[in-house]
Amino acid sequence: MMKSKKTWLTLVAGACIVTANAIAFSNQAQPGYEASVEVAAEEQTWIRINQLGYTPSGIKVAVWVSKSQARLKRFELVDAATNKVVFKGKAGETYGAYGPFSESYRLNFSAYSKPGNYYLRAGKVKSPEFKIADDVYKGTADFALRYMRQQRSGFNPYLKDSCHTDDGYTMYGPMPDSTIIDVSGGWHDASDYLQYSTTSANATYHLLAAYRDFPEVFTDKHLDNGLEGTNGVADVLDEARWGLNWLLKMHPKEDWLFNQLADDRDHQGLRLPTKDDVDYGMGKGKARPVYFVTGEPQGLGKYKNRATGAASTAGKFASAFALAAQTYQGKDNDLAKLFRQKALSAYKLGLAKPGVAQTAPNRAPYFYEEDNWVDDMQLGAAALYQLTNDQSYFKQGYTYGLQEKVTPWMGADTARHYQWYPFHNFGHFELAKKADAKSKAELISFYKEGIERVFAKAKKNAFYRGVPFIWCSNNLTTSFAIQNHLCRKMTGDQTFAELEQANIDWLFGCNPWGTSMVFGLPAHGDTPVDPHSSLTYLHQYPLDGGLVDGPVYGSIFNNLKGIALVQEDEYAAFQSKLVVYHDDFGDYSTNEPTMDGTASLIYLLAAQEQSSREGAQAKK
Known part of the structure; x- marks a missing residue:
């Protein structure tokens, strides 16, 4: 049943990132949450x-x-x-x-x-x-692109206006602090207006990979600036190019790499991005700080991250640029050459500074706590090997792959926020494409081991749920489904096909709440209507295609700061001590869309549409 539009109330937005408390994963209830309504016996x-x-x-x-x-x-x-x-x-x-x-x-x-x-x-x-x-998946990937366009910084085609055009002033770099450079553009990370290289590069890679792997499912209904029109380029490639243009600004010189634009001083109430007048207190007007990758802990306020290197960010840049170079080869050779140069220089920075470049906090102790980096360098090496045919990149990538065979959250009960990111490793798949039989089999076995770890938990419950209910659980669910798809594509093995489909089904309503986790998809369904976003809260602008964070353990929800539901919970009958989800503006932990999660969803939906087409053709 379609949900009716709710009453809009006034509430100041809280911080959008917290660290997930360590809690045990179980098929049974966890302490900390109680449903508040009784359901009649015949409605059980x-x-x-x-x-x-x-x-x-x-x-x-x-x-x-x-x-x-x-x-x-x-x-x-x-x-x-x-x-x-x-x-x-x-x-x-x-x-x-x-x-x-x-x-x-x-x-x-x-x-x-x-x-x-x-x-x-x-x-x-x-x-x-x-x-x-x-045709159940027809057009769904294009639909999710609506949210990506809505997240654009610089010129925003949804609002038909510009924002954050004064960005930004440098911090921690080899130049004097507060040096003004042009880093406008890119995408806002979520419902706040922070921008991160790590999520943006990962999103860009997913969009490029979707265009490479499933070009037939995408249409051309928008110009490169995101406005309606046709330009002879698939909209998904236009969106990837928007991300690439910003990444070029964040890696402007061979030895310069920036990791983050703005910080948690952004969290100062509800406003449209075009009305963002937050003053960062440096006398720079509307300019926001842009953080240089130093390989050391950073944080301009009370709190600092635990950064140890540059490779986690550099590897992501290298993979996105290398895939872009392959994509534009023959279409725009000068552009392909530029992306090739940027891929090589980014990868070189990763080699020089192994370790993680975490995002920087300021007023609150919350940040993206990425603890792995060899997966990023593996994918960067794999993409460079595909681009150059230089065997040394394959060897380096394979060595990196041996250091992290399985993305560590798989099979775990919990993880810190974005601790193991990206949530699946494209590197094993990309290396396997041109590997000898023995190496390919080993790379495939790494995927299977991760899948088996999750399935060991999933097969114990009817939803086949083996993904932990940490923050952004929907992003993990999407990535896990993609890993299943990639493994099945390499092997033809259908062993985990039902598990793969169960994770897709979960995102679109086969879950305890019976709701889709994607705004407006399907149009006739029960989908989010009250996400944690200024656009919907202040002006009822729909966030079409946005993948919301997803359910969290009840114990996490009950320990969050500054969180309160603003209206009656229509899913109260389905909340539990184990897990909660609220379609409520006040719940920034479960109902805030994310840009990178949506980009991953675009790849997954494109794969589903392509598979549906192939199934239909096989019957002819």
């Missing part, structure tokens, strides 16, 4: 579905959940037009309690493939209607 059971729908040749699973102790034996798939039963299935074994529910089952109807509109029925309980069709 639900069927959760992927609201986008299911493809005819794909895996089709819904989840039946109940707060009662009732057991389920069978279910039916019903044609919504005729109300006739078209498929009967056995419920199988119970998965037992999970979150607020006492019983749960996976309802697998993958054997049914006829296109149409349907609903599932188990006893008197019916699911929402959904469709089975080849």
